[in-house]
Amino acid sequence: MKRLSIALFAVAALGGAHAALVTKTVSYRQGDTELKGYLAYDDSVTNGSKAPGILVFPEWWGLNDFTKGRAEALAKLGYVAFAADMYGDGQITTDPAKAKELMTSVAGKPIMAERVQAAFDQLVKTGLVDESKLASIGFCFGGACSQVLAYSGAPLKGIVSFHGALVPASPDAAKKNKAKFLILQGALDPLVPEEARAAFIKSLNDGKFDYQFLSYSGAVHAFMNPDADKARAAGLAGVGYNPQVAARAWAQMQLFFKEIFG
Structure with missing residues (x-):
């Protein structure tokens, strides 16, 4: 009985030592601007x-709860995630006109x-x-942010762009880039027209990038964000949440990370 009690105590102790999610706001700087990441x-x-590190770049709304939630979801998968503040002082908005101004x-x-x-520097400094x-991921404007970081020559294994703005790679960017690309777009996204997709893909082909470009049927812009339907109802055209596509895209990201991190 004594041995059994000791064994049960040991099991209970192990169970009580389960891992927990840690989240915190982190102040950092770019020049004279104070930024507040997550x-x-x-x-x-x-x-x-240590664990693999993932940068998370937000939509044009700023570092809001959706972006923080994606960072937390990555942490639950075993990654260290740092969501970036692109506007300073953690500014966010739900107004499309203000979002456009900020972006x-x-x-x-x-x-x-x-x-x-x-x-990127702040993620490493942790x-x-x-x-x-x-690696880096981004949504909408954040997709473009991830591309720009890769084009700088940052030592990334890969980037994932969810319904992102597409930034064609210059020849110089192609020489500097070290990352594999996973580009996840809505096939019906009116904010990223076919000519923009074609120019982007051509630049990746010309630069001999290792990339995957997936186009999801029935999906428009912002298909990952449950709040996209509210934005559409408020008058923002071309956006909409698609839970099936969101699940597929997130699963594709996880497969990609397994590939690039080994």
Whole structure:
């Protein structure tokens, strides 16, 4: 009976030591701008037991609950996830006009490359990541952010772009890039027209990228985000949540990570 009691105590102790999700807001800087990112990881990850690191770049709405939720979902899969602040001071909005204003203040400008690099540097600074196993994902505007980071030559194993804006790779970007690409688009996305897709794919072919480009039937823009239907109801055309496609795309991302991280 004594041995049984000891055994039961040991089992209970092990059960009580289960891993827990750790989340925190992390302040960092790009130039004079204070940025507020969101870090998520399993508490089994320590400086002595590192995990692959994933950057998460948000839609044009900013670092909102949807983006934080994706970081948490990645942490539950065993990754250290850092969701980036692209606008400063953690600014978010639900107003399309304000979102456009915020995005255009950054998109296509030198500050965009500087801010994606700042997010990358902050992920590495956590000391929790295996620096040989780094990747980036992004949604909408965040998809473009992931592409820009890869084009800079950042040591990424891969990037995943969900219904992202598509940024053609220049010859110089192709030379610098180290990442495999997984591009997941809605076949009916009116915000990324066919000519934009064709120009993007041509640039990847010309640059001899290792890429996968998946087009999901029936899906429009923002198919990953459950709040997209609210945005459409409020008058934002061309967006809509598609739970079946969202599940397929997330599963495809997981297969991709298994490939690139080994």
